[in-house]
Amino acid sequence: MRQGALPKIVLAVYLVVLMLPIYWLINMSLRTNSDIMSGLALWPHHPTLEKYVHIFKDPTWVHAFGVSLTYVAINTVISVTVALPAAYAFNRYAFIGDKHLFFWLLTNLMAPTAVFAMPFFNLYYAVGLFDTVWAVALAHCLFNIPLAVWILEGFVGGVPREIDETAAIDGYSFPRFFIRIFLPLIANGIGVTAFFCFMFSWVEQLLATTLTASNALPFAAVMTRAYSVSGMDWSLLAAAGVLTMAPGAVVIWFVRNHIAKGFALGRV
Amino acid sequence: MNGKPINNRAWLFVLPVLAFVLFSSIIPVMTVVNYSIQDTMGVNNFFWNGDAWFRDLLNPSTAIGARFNDALFRTLAFSLVCLVIEAPLGIAIALCIPRTGWLVGLTLVVVALPMLIPWNVVGTIWQIFTRADIGLFGAALTGLGLHYNVTQDPISAWTTIVVIDVWHWTPLVILLSYAGLRAIPDAFYQAAQIDGASRWAIFFNIELPKLQKVLVIAVLLRFMQTFMIYTEPFVVTGGGPGSATTFLSIDLVKIALGQVDLGNAGAMSLVYYLITLTVCWIFFTIMTQLERRGDV
Numbered sequence: 001m002r003q004g005a006l007p008k009i010v011l012a013v014y015l016v017v018l019m020l021p022i023y024w025l026i027n028m029s030l031r032t033n034s035d036i037m038s039g040l041a042l043w044p045h046h047p048t049l050e051k052y053v054h055i056f057k058d059p060t061w062v063h064a065f066g067v068s069l070t071y072v073a074i075n076t077v078i079s080v081t082v083a084l085p086a087a088y089a090f091n092r093y094a095f096i097g098d099k100h101l102f103f104w105l106l107t108n109l110m111a112p113t114a115v116f117a118m119p120f121f122n123l124y125y126a127v128g129l130f131d132t133v134w135a136v137a138l139a140h141c142l143f144n145i146p147l148a149v150w151i152l153e154g155f156v157g158g159v160p161r162e163i164d165e166t167a168a169i170d171g172y173s174f175p176r177f178f179i180r181i182f183l184p185l186i187a188n189g190i191g192v193t194a195f196f197c198f199m200f201s202w203v204e205q206l207l208a209t210t211l212t213a214s215n216a217l218p219f220a221a222v223m224t225r226a227y228s229v230s231g232m233d234w235s236l237l238a239a240a241g242v243l244t245m246a247p248g249a250v251v252i253w254f255v256r257n258h259i260a261k262g263f264a265l266g267r268v
Numbered sequence: 269m270n271g272k273p274i275n276n277r278a279w280l281f282v283l284p285v286l287a288f289v290l291f292s293s294i295i296p297v298m299t300v301v302n303y304s305i306q307d308t309m310g311v312n313n314f315f316w317n318g319d320a321w322f323r324d325l326l327n328p329s330t331a332i333g334a335r336f337n338d339a340l341f342r343t344l345a346f347s348l349v350c351l352v353i354e355a356p357l358g359i360a361i362a363l364c365i366p367r368t369g370w371l372v373g374l375t376l377v378v379v380a381l382p383m384l385i386p387w388n389v390v391g392t393i394w395q396i397f398t399r400a401d402i403g404l405f406g407a408a409l410t411g412l413g414l415h416y417n418v419t420q421d422p423i424s425a426w427t428t429i430v431v432i433d434v435w436h437w438t439p440l441v442i443l444l445s446y447a448g449l450r451a452i453p454d455a456f457y458q459a460a461q462i463d464g465a466s467r468w469a470i471f472f473n474i475e476l477p478k479l480q481k482v483l484v485i486a487v488l489l490r491f492m493q494t495f496m497i498y499t500e501p502f503v504v505t506g507g508g509p510g511s512a513t514t515f516l517s518i519d520l521v522k523i524a525l526g527q528v529d530l531g532n533a534g535a536m537s538l539v540y541y542l543i544t545l546t547v548c549w550i551f552f553t554i555m556t557q558l559e560r561r562g563d564v
Contacts, residue, residue, distance in 0.1 A: 007364035082284040089281035114517035119296035142292035248384025
């Protein structure tokens with residue numbers, strides 16, 4: 001339907017502009033600090049992987065990268081697991097207070113994290129989880145579980161109710177039906193949901209840094225090490241920044257064909 | 269939501285969700301409520317303070333009231349500016365993405381990339397990018413003879429935060445709109461072609477009405493996210509110069525964690541939370557209305 005060159009040009013220009021800041025970060029990460037300070041260069045004239053090697057050799061950075069991936073993984077597993085039965089219930093049954101409960105869940109998705117930073121600190125300190133990956137993983141459940149319920153509810157709605165009824169007639173017990181028949185049917189939805197949980201847990205930093213001190217400091221927070229008395233280590237900062245984009249880029253590549261579907265439900 | 273069997277045992281399915289979210293939501297909210305109605309004379313020595321914090325906060329003639337008013341106004345203005353830019357831009361770009369083809373997957377991945385970057389790294393990227401000495405954006409604007417300085421000039425700081433938000437979040441509007449556009453059956457376009465409809469006619473009579481639902485969601489999400497913005501301005505401008513980019517979240521964290529002024533912070537948190545709840549409720553009502561109309 002859309003012919004002509006104009007849309008293609010507009011799209012190309014937009015994509016280039018979108019990529020410029022990211023390209024600039026990569027450019028910086030491949031240059032040494034003295035090279036950076038000596039003047040602008042549109043591409044690295046003497047590319048070096050020095051800072052990447054530095055990061056991979058420093059246990060603090062490596063540890064922090066592991067920490068970030070760990071709490072994101074824990075959070076994604078918890079969110080999807082508890083959201084599945086709830087999404088099924090919201091879609092298939094009417095029960096007392098269902099609509100109010102659904103709205104209340106959504107409001108947590110909208111809650112400003114800044115409001116929660118201070119009480120979260122007190123809460124997790126009191127229960128002894130402060131500075132552990134569990135604190136961050138649980139705190140991120142605040143917005144990721146409602147999100148997962150919301151997305152999954154849409155996918156559950158895509159499965160005809162007749163399938164539930166047929167399985168019941170065939171003598172499937174509910175748990176067996178749910179795991180053996182229903183879950184495979186919404187596998188795509190589970191993938192898309194896991195992707196969004198991963199994404200929102202990976203990018204959130206305010207709670208992640210408030211709830212950790214040294215043991216469980218996320219990767220992106222360790223970046224403050226590049227700010228030192230001797231001046232900014234721009235090159236190191238840029239290299240670390242590039243590394244934080246890697247997991248997201250890998251994950252999105254796997255779900256690229258489903259992502260539009262996830263959005264199509266208008267659920268994210 | 270019609271025709272569903274009533275089954276209150278469904279509550280059992282919802283209980284795990286309830287337990288997790290309640291743990292992360294009710295206890296913190298109650299802590300904030302506690303702070304907001306008490307005053308403290310030192311460590312763990314709280315006493316009842318009634319609604320005094322709230323009266324101060326909502327009275328613009330007090331110091332904290334004026335501060336809250338300013339921050340609220342700044343945040344609302346910021347949300348509005350971002351929405352006005354991002355919604356049309358997002359729709360326009362979504363219209364440019366082809367419906368099918370091998371490039372679609374790659375385009376979507378590239379478009380979504382900014383959303384997958386940790387928010388403080390987004391700040392870092394722009395901190396570097398906007399510097400006049402080592403950043404392309406800053407150097408280009410300075411080279412054009414513009415007065416551009418993020419840390420000194422309020423207008424530069426404001427523009428930068430808006431540009432960052434547009435860069436960071438227009439992709440969300442694009443992906444939502446694109447998904448909405450893809451859901452339009454080809455038959456609609458064929459019919460329009462037969463009728464000889466112009467490109468504008470197609471947009472206003474077919475595409476825009478079909479996009480209504482996803483657009484409500486996009487506007488809601490974008491409003492909420494801009495209204496809560498914290499990390500990017502914190503990294504890039506630190507709320508300055510002066511208080512030019514001190515949005516509500518930044519001010520709140522300054523009061524709560526910087527000045528440890530728990531009473532004011534508690535009251536401010538609650539009012540802030542109530543504003544987001546109200547807006548959320550309005551949009552939720554619109555959404556359910558649209559859905560009901562779609563069902564009929």
